Amino acid sequence: MADDFREQALAYHRLPKPGKLGIHATKPLANQRDLALAYSPGVAAACEEIVADPASAYELTARANLVAVITNGTAVLGLGSIGALAAKPVMEGKAVLFKKFANIDVFDIEINEPDIDAFVDTVARLEPTFGAINLEDVKAPECFEIERRLKERLSIPVFHDDQHGTAICVAVAALNGLRVIDKEMRNVKLVCSGAGASAMACLHLLVDLGVPLGNIIVCDRKGVIYKGRDEVNEQKAYFAAETNARTLDDAIEGADIFLGLSGPGTLSPDMVKRMAAKPIILALANPVPEIMPEQVRAVRPDAIIATGRSDYPNQVNNVLCFPFIFRGALDCGATEINTEMKLACVRAIADLTMAETSDIVAAAYGDSSIKFGPDYIIPKPFDPRLISTVPPAVAKAAMESGVATRPIADLQAYTRELSQFVFRTGYLMKNIFDLAKQEPQRVVFAEGEDDRILRAVQQALDEGIAKPIVIGRRAAIENVIDRLALRLRVDENLEVLDPVQYPQYEAYWQEYHDLRGRAGASPATAQTVARTLNTAIAALMVRRGDADAMIAGPVSLYRPELRHVLDVIGLKPSVRSAAAMQVLILDRGVFCITDTHVTEDPSPEEVYQTTVLAAEQVRRFGLTPRIALLSSSNFGSNDFRSSVKMRRAMSLLRERAPSLEAEGEMHADTALLAETRQALFPNSRLTEQANTLILPDVASANIAYNLVKVLANGITVGPVLLGLAWPAHVLTSSATTRGVLNMTAFAVVEAQTRAAHDRIAAAVSATAD
Numbered sequence: 001m002a003d004d005f006r007e008q009a010l011a012y013h014r015l016p017k018p019g020k021l022g023i024h025a026t027k028p029l030a031n032q033r034d035l036a037l038a039y040s041p042g043v044a045a046a047c048e049e050i051v052a053d054p055a056s057a058y059e060l061t062a063r064a065n066l067v068a069v070i071t072n073g074t075a076v077l078g079l080g081s082i083g084a085l086a087a088k089p090v091m092e093g094k095a096v097l098f099k100k101f102a103n104i105d106v107f108d109i110e111i112n113e114p115d116i117d118a119f120v121d122t123v124a125r126l127e128p129t130f131g132a133i134n135l136e137d138v139k140a141p142e143c144f145e146i147e148r149r150l151k152e153r154l155s156i157p158v159f160h161d162d163q164h165g166t167a168i169c170v171a172v173a174a175l176n177g178l179r180v181i182d183k184e185m186r187n188v189k190l191v192c193s194g195a196g197a198s199a200m201a202c203l204h205l206l207v208d209l210g211v212p213l214g215n216i217i218v219c220d221r222k223g224v225i226y227k228g229r230d231e232v233n234e235q236k237a238y239f240a241a242e243t244n245a246r247t248l249d250d251a252i253e254g255a256d257i258f259l260g261l262s263g264p265g266t267l268s269p270d271m272v273k274r275m276a277a278k279p280i281i282l283a284l285a286n287p288v289p290e291i292m293p294e295q296v297r298a299v300r301p302d303a304i305i306a307t308g309r310s311d312y313p314n315q316v317n318n319v320l321c322f323p324f325i326f327r328g329a330l331d332c333g334a335t336e337i338n339t340e341m342k343l344a345c346v347r348a349i350a351d352l353t354m355a356e357t358s359d360i361v362a363a364a365y366g367d368s369s370i371k372f373g374p375d376y377i378i379p380k381p382f383d384p385r386l387i388s389t390v391p392p393a394v395a396k397a398a399m400e401s402g403v404a405t406r407p408i409a410d411l412q413a414y415t416r417e418l419s420q421f422v423f424r425t426g427y428l429m430k431n432i433f434d435l436a437k438q439e440p441q442r443v444v445f446a447e448g449e450d451d452r453i454l455r456a457v458q459q460a461l462d463e464g465i466a467k468p469i470v471i472g473r474r475a476a477i478e479n480v481i482d483r484l485a486l487r488l489r490v491d492e493n494l495e496v497l498d499p500v501q502y503p504q505y506e507a508y509w510q511e512y513h514d515l516r517g518r519a520g521a522s523p524a525t526a527q528t529v530a531r532t533l534n535t536a537i538a539a540l541m542v543r544r545g546d547a548d549a550m551i552a553g554p555v556s557l558y559r560p561e562l563r564h565v566l567d568v569i570g571l572k573p574s575v576r577s578a579a580a581m582q583v584l585i586l587d588r589g590v591f592c593i594t595d596t597h598v599t600e601d602p603s604p605e606e607v608y609q610t611t612v613l614a615a616e617q618v619r620r621f622g623l624t625p626r627i628a629l630l631s632s633s634n635f636g637s638n639d640f641r642s643s644v645k646m647r648r649a650m651s652l653l654r655e656r657a658p659s660l661e662a663e664g665e666m667h668a669d670t671a672l673l674a675e676t677r678q679a680l681f682p683n684s685r686l687t688e689q690a691n692t693l694i695l696p697d698v699a700s701a702n703i704a705y706n707l708v709k710v711l712a713n714g715i716t717v718g719p720v721l722l723g724l725a726w727p728a729h730v731l732t733s734s735a736t737t738r739g740v741l742n743m744t745a746f747a748v749v750e751a752q753t754r755a756a757h758d759r760i761a762a763a764v765s766a767t768a769d
Helices: 003-014 032-038 043-052 054-060 088-102 116-124 142-153 161-181 197-209 269-273 293-299 322-331 339-354 359-365 386-400 411-422 426-438 451-463 474-483 505-519 523-532 534-543 558-569 604-620 641-656 668-672 674-680 698-711 737-768
Strands: 066-071 105-110 132-135 158-160 190-193 216-220 257-260 280-283 304-307 441-445 466-471 495-497 549-552 579-586 589-594 626-630 661-666 692-694 715-722 728-730
Touching: 043 054, 066 088, 088 105, 088 322, 088 386, 116 142, 132 142, 132 161, 132 322, 142 158, 142 161, 142 197, 158 161, 158 322, 161 197, 161 257, 161 280, 161 304, 161 322, 161 339, 190 197, 197 216, 197 257, 197 339, 269 293, 293 304, 322 339, 322 386, 339 386, 386 411, 426 451, 426 604, 426 737, 441 451, 441 534, 441 737, 451 466, 451 474, 451 737, 466 534, 466 737, 505 523, 505 534, 505 558, 523 534, 534 549, 534 558, 534 728, 549 558, 549 737, 558 728, 579 604, 579 698, 589 604, 589 698, 604 626, 604 641, 604 692, 604 715, 626 641, 626 668, 641 661, 661 668, 661 674, 668 674, 715 728, 715 737, 728 737
Parallel strands: 066 105, 066 132, 132 158, 190 216, 190 257, 257 280, 280 304, 441 466, 441 549, 466 495, 549 728, 589 692, 626 661, 626 692
Antiparallel strands: 579 589, 579 715
């Protein structure tokens, strides 16, 4: 380890607070009543309930989401037997990975006990506290006996990650490697270097996947483990081979797979040369593998290579597995993690690798071209889809194999719930997505060559919410689709409008000239716009009925794109000005803020209209709008210009929209704190915390939105344009693929509403005729 990196690591662990873990309360402790509920006397009710029904502990305590990460420090990473205390930083690290990737709470427990009997007794006594136990860094062969005994004694999952987590990830790499080269498990020869706990677990799981036991040769420090060899323990004896090979060099001839769980330099380039065609080399010794990837490439460019290192493709990393298999096991109340659950985990991760990657993965690793193949046979640890893919598969296997004590009734709902851990917009957008699926609409995307747009289009098709049209150069779009390994097919499930040549060109530029001719747009200007300004073209498509809704951005600056949309789409009848609403999802709740992007200094009439339009959109999210008009004054406490404006807007709301639950003008804290509001203005029409916040001008709204978003770790949906004549939205440059998808669903629902209104109007007109 370089000196500078070592110092950074030490500073990371010391500052600003020692260690990597903390504990926070999940219930309020704001007053005497809260204290009485949390502790004496209220806690007695929970205790009595558990006495009557021990299973209720999963509902009344943190046990259902609490894992113990336990070690005795006898085999820590590459450090060896360093003792329980010195192992604590590693166990804390494991704990934060559980929390980061699967939202599982962990206590790290370091037991200063090398004796098997005493260690097992200590761990077994902890069972009432935890929902599951993760054994970590316990040396072989003791780890086999420790895990076996604990599984026999306990009714909660016990999982030695060094064995089984590694085995699952190795099995994924082997399975997908064979998929790439089109070979079957039953036909391969596998040679393993290393016979410790991890190696044994890997080999057992590979046998469960279909590798014949007779096709495996294992080597330890003394050479090949063959039938009849002396001094072979029970675990190794299971894999003793009928062979004349006595060394790794002998055994490697014609091997399809090399599995290395031993030490650096074990596999030589000459050995690699003698392996079968398209060999799979899993060199997992860390930090220096059995052979370096560049050495393999030099002699066998057809090889597929995986290591335990993050600086090479195909990193075999246990974090792909352990948070998610525990998540599934905990959520269904599994009494153990059995073979069926491990195999389900393998297959779920392996299948996920074959799907196109997400923008989050691309951003995390700086590579937007990741796709299934020789250099991508196993997902990246930051793949957000793992949390919604692996736990449901594991839970389903647990239920089918009879070890789930709390079966999950609706696995689809469970999957959606897990998705919300990564995509916190999931719950809010569920109603919108459900509506969009009922009647998908044609949505045109102005920036069809952008990675985020095409990824979102793929997801929109997968969700069944839209019929996508993208604007851009056909060849460029096809290149992006290929680079991202998307399943989009131009002219099949994806319509492309190429601005260079499209049949509607003549009609579009004439339409633009008709709209903007008196605003300085000559025929020549209109022709240029209809060839070069994608956002204007998309708006013309919607206006002319060639698309039902549009999404502009996120490539260019917001204001110029908005101008093109307003020039062509225009406003609804009687609407004076457009506005933009941003939705913020915080731990405290969901809040909608306007106007964050459009009208610099709206009049009282415009504030009133924006409020009514915002309330309509808030209802689409399935929320009841509770509206607060914000100002620097509280109910007339000053007469600043902005205060007077908001006061006048509130009067218009009371006159014209009396059914809305709206109040103002008021400070932001007054809007959010019922006690403060009650003290200042007991007659307030707001019954609860406001969720729709109307600010006096675009500067204050935009500043407030961005401040809260960053300081409170907020997740956003929007900006949602209000007041336009047709469904159209402009994305900012910070939009993610998920953000594009969310706005696509929203645009579809708006288009459905407009279509329904048009049908009603047509029916009324026909009746009148």
